Amino acid sequence: MRTIPIMINGLPGNLAKTIAAAAADDPRFTLVPYSLTGPDIDTSAVTIGEIKIQLLKPDARQARIQQIQAAHPGLIAVDYTHPAAVNINAQFYTAHQIPFVMGTTGGDREKLAADVKNATVPAVIAPNMAKQIVGFQAMMEYAAKTFPDLFKGYRLEVRESHQAGKADTSGTAKAIVSCFNTLGVDFKVSDIEQIRDPDVQEKEWGIPKAHLGGHGWHTYTLKAEDGASFFEFTHNINGRDIYVSGTFDAVVFLHQLPADNTQRLFTMIDVMTRESQTP
Amino acid sequence: MRTIPIMINGLPGNLAKTIAAAAADDPRFTLVPYSLTGPDIDTSAVTIGEIKIQLLKPDARQARIQQIQAAHPGLIAVDYTHPAAVNINAQFYTAHQIPFVMGTTGGDREKLAADVKNATVPAVIAPNMAKQIVGFQAMMEYAAKTFPDLFKGYRLEVRESHQAGKADTSGTAKAIVSCFNTLGVDFKVSDIEQIRDPDVQEKEWGIPKAHLGGHGWHTYTLKAEDGASFFEFTHNINGRDIYVSGTFDAVVFLHQLPADNTQRLFTMIDVMTRESQTP
Numbered sequence: 001m002r003t004i005p006i007m008i009n010g011l012p013g014n015l016a017k018t019i020a021a022a023a024a025d026d027p028r029f030t031l032v033p034y035s036l037t038g039p040d041i042d043t044s045a046v047t048i049g050e051i052k053i054q055l056l057k058p059d060a061r062q063a064r065i066q067q068i069q070a071a072h073p074g075l076i077a078v079d080y081t082h083p084a085a086v087n088i089n090a091q092f093y094t095a096h097q098i099p100f101v102m103g104t105t106g107g108d109r110e111k112l113a114a115d116v117k118n119a120t121v122p123a124v125i126a127p128n129m130a131k132q133i134v135g136f137q138a139m140m141e142y143a144a145k146t147f148p149d150l151f152k153g154y155r156l157e158v159r160e161s162h163q164a165g166k167a168d169t170s171g172t173a174k175a176i177v178s179c180f181n182t183l184g185v186d187f188k189v190s191d192i193e194q195i196r197d198p199d200v201q202e203k204e205w206g207i208p209k210a211h212l213g214g215h216g217w218h219t220y221t222l223k224a225e226d227g228a229s230f231f232e233f234t235h236n237i238n239g240r241d242i243y244v245s246g247t248f249d250a251v252v253f254l255h256q257l258p259a260d261n262t263q264r265l266f267t268m269i270d271v272m273t274r275e276s277q278t279p
Numbered sequence: 280m281r282t283i284p285i286m287i288n289g290l291p292g293n294l295a296k297t298i299a300a301a302a303a304d305d306p307r308f309t310l311v312p313y314s315l316t317g318p319d320i321d322t323s324a325v326t327i328g329e330i331k332i333q334l335l336k337p338d339a340r341q342a343r344i345q346q347i348q349a350a351h352p353g354l355i356a357v358d359y360t361h362p363a364a365v366n367i368n369a370q371f372y373t374a375h376q377i378p379f380v381m382g383t384t385g386g387d388r389e390k391l392a393a394d395v396k397n398a399t400v401p402a403v404i405a406p407n408m409a410k411q412i413v414g415f416q417a418m419m420e421y422a423a424k425t426f427p428d429l430f431k432g433y434r435l436e437v438r439e440s441h442q443a444g445k446a447d448t449s450g451t452a453k454a455i456v457s458c459f460n461t462l463g464v465d466f467k468v469s470d471i472e473q474i475r476d477p478d479v480q481e482k483e484w485g486i487p488k489a490h491l492g493g494h495g496w497h498t499y500t501l502k503a504e505d506g507a508s509f510f511e512f513t514h515n516i517n518g519r520d521i522y523v524s525g526t527f528d529a530v531v532f533l534h535q536l537p538a539d540n541t542q543r544l545f546t547m548i549d550v551m552t553r554e555s556q557t558p
Contacts, residue, residue: 132508135429139418147551150414228520229411234511241507272426 004029004255005072009036009089010080010104011046011053014214015240019078022244024049028252032072036061036089038082058088065096076251079104087111094119099257101250103129103243105171116265122254126268127171129246133235134268137175144182151231152184154222161195161205161217169194173218185222211238246271283308283534284351288315288368289359289383290325290332293493294519298357301523303328307531311351315340315368317361337367344375355530358383366390373398378536380529382408382522384450395544401533405547406450408525412514413547416454423461430510431463433501440474440484440496448473452497464501490517525550 006029010016016035024031031048037055046053056064069075077098079089083106090112093100101124102112109125116123128134143150160173174189181187195217201207207215217236224230246268253271285308289295295314302308310327316334325332335343348354356377358368362385369391372379380403381391388404395402407413422429439452453468460466474496480486486494496515503509525547532550 130508131426132429132510135422135426136510138425139422142421143414143418146417147410147414150411150551224521226520228517229409230513230515231411231415232511232513234509236509238507241505242503272429 002074003027004251005032005075006030006251007032007034007036007068007072007075007077007098008053008080009077010082011035011037011048011055012041012043013080013082015103015243016080017046017048018240019080019244019247020046020048020053022241023248024051026248028248030072032068032075034064034068036077036079036081036085036092038085061092065092065098069096069098074255076100076254078247078251083107087115090115090123093123094121097121099123099254101126101247101254103247113265119264122257122261122264122266124250124254124266124268124271126246126250126271129243129250129268130237131246131249131268131272132242133172133237134246134272136233136235137172137179138269140176140179144179148182149184151180151222153225154185154231155225156180156185156187156191157193157219157221157223158187158191159193159195159219159221161201161207161215163213163215164196164198165213166196170216170218172216176218176220180220180222208238214239281353282306283530284311284354285309285530286311286313286315286347286351286354286356286377287332287359288356289361290314290316290327290334291320291322292359292361294382294522295359296325296327297519298359298523298526299325299327299332301520302527303330305527307527309351311347311354313343313347315356315358315360315364315371317364340371344371344377348375348377353534355379355533357526357530362386366394369394369402372402373400376400378402378533380405380526380533382526392544398543401536401540401543401545403529403533403545403547403550405525405529405550408522408529408547409516410525410528410547410551411521412451412516413525413551415512415514416451416458417548419455419458423458427461428463430459430501432504433464433510434504435459435464435466435470436472436498436500436502437466437470438472438474438498438500440480440486440494442492442494443475443477445475449495449497451495455497455499459499459501487517493518 006023008016008020023029031051033051033053035053035055039058077093077100080103086104086107099121105127160170169192173192198212215238220233222231250271285302287295287299303310310330312330312332314332314334318337356372356379359382365383365386378400384406439449448471452471477491494517499512501510529550
């Protein structure tokens, strides 16, 4: 297989760095030595392994992109930038016919979806790239759709722990709570217990010290009113490696789309189910 | 609504007693004062609330059933008897045109399904009547079908605790393990850790003393090889009350089947999804 040229945007951000380092080591990909970055970034380049990657600020990208595309035909972009850049970056990719994986959360998601649908290149939009979490979310959505009110009369508790820097409630927790609402449970997003204190995380939760700066631990607990039944679902992710494999699957998925594909907007569910159909 | 005549077979067994007592108190039902019982039972009657229920041994049932049916038109049977009686009871119900809910596990399940399919009355066959457990199992089956190999490379641990009298491995645990196999996890039914020691149950697991004689606690733990991700699913049931509501839903489901129904064999999933379609 010819390697897929992959441009990781969002350097020198932590997640972009993790993904870029993995791409440099992965025989399926050629890591393109450029990365779109934000207007406030001071450095002009980042070295990943042995590859020096030039950072392109918003005012420089327009002048350079055609040359980059000419050097790397079939280029696919991976976006782990900043919520403020989500929509403008998506427009940049579609204007230049670059298929892309949008791993950045935030921005105007409805506009993002609409822009992709109206574009002429495909994109995978993935608020969460961890395949097992996406699968768990799909299970909960299936249950909500198939068995509404299944947990009527149950009391729900939701606890989620993330690195101290994360200010907002976990998007995954919000999506799961919405499923539980359909399953008959009275619970508000504001009832989610958010843990952001590293001291509590380490001592009470047992989160490994090495992962206090990057983790997502979620527990959903359901108790029947009469105390006779108890259900609990937990998914704990340490570090960011799990997002790498999902991101790469999405890139390969875009690369392998048949020539006559007319669908533009894909999710991780599409990526995962298409994979499972492969013999 | 006219009440539904319900015959609870398997008295004086514990689960049959629980269900019969609840049926006697439920305005939807008329508890029929007869119960099929096993050949070794010494007592001839059991009193449930204010109702004296005659126990019919196998040699007595044939002579009495027509009279019982005449007195209770529209009779529906609920079977919580003994694995050894599953097939013979099912044949008795179909021969006498009695729709039934088979809550008894064991017996020859393939023959049971075939006998029901060839019959002229409908039946709900339900190895587990707890709707939330059935829903959880359906979620896992959905995931296995939709995302095969989702947990490839994960290590699974399964622990289940039941009352000391339960000799075999939990059927629910076996069904869930089969889902995990499809999800890419290498695990054998013999790897399931079975807890049957009341001392361990009370001290290590924290199972309430009152429920040591009747409970089903299950935990499924998945760990990624690199330690970066951890998933855990738990369902703990105390006592037998949760089975009552599912059993009664199945009875009402049979009672409400449209006159032109030609399907004979139903599962709890049918009962639960049919319910959720009701406006």
